[in-house]
Amino acid sequence: DAKTTQPPSMDCAEGRAANLPCNHSTISGNEYVYWYRQIHSQGPQYIIHGLKNNETNEMASLIITEDRKSSTLILPHATLRDTAVYYCIVRVNSGGYQKVTFGTGTKLQVIP
Amino acid sequence: EAQVTQNPRYLITVTGKKLTVTCSQNMNHEYMSWYRQDPGLGLRQIYYSMNVEVTDKGDVPEGYKVSRKEKRNFPLILESPSPNQTSLYFCASSPLGKNQETQYFGPGTRLLVL
DSSP, X not given: OOOOBOOSEEEEETTSOEEEEXXXXXXXXXXXXXXXXEOTTSOOXXXXXXXXXXXXXXXXXXXXXXXXXXXXXXXXXXXXXXXXXXXXXXXXXXXXXXXXXXXXXXXXXXXX | OOOEEEEOSEEEEOXXXXXXXXXXXXXXXXXXXXXXXXXXXXXXXXXXXXXXTEEEEOSOOTTOEEOOSSSSBOOEEESSOOGGGOEEEEEEEEOOSTTOOOOEEOOOEEEEEO
């Protein structure tokens, strides 16, 4: 799996959009971008994933650049409950699951 | 309820005393995995299993063993625990296949090795 690079921490005002960047410059053509988050010391929770098109679900939006070397997770209206560590990972999604590398993630602090 | 369960949730032990942390999932997932989490190091994969009797090393397998005799269970075995294995451990499971989306994580097991 390709390695990812994320800023160690970010702040966001409550009610504003939180934009979390991730660099994955060595991503392969068949690798997907996944985002998870971890609140306190609970098990990580899946947020969203995508291959090359932008994706949106009830939790967030995922914007992937055209060259696929970076992506941004957008939480449109951040709340205090969104304070967590956010992980960006890339991996193949075709049955060959392989190793998964999470990295250290971005600690998002939502400020009242 | 679909879930991944781990036992025990908290464990204090001494160096060299063999221990097993159990992991069970009720979703009929093929893929299961163990991670450890340490301050400043994020989540690191220890071992994973693609199906029954199929296991492989992750990034930090030293000092650990696993087995996958049944699809639902994936125990993590520390034959001779050492203090550097003090950590927060997570088990996860996932279906395999083209449209599988996510790993489901257990609640974690906090281990202290004295």
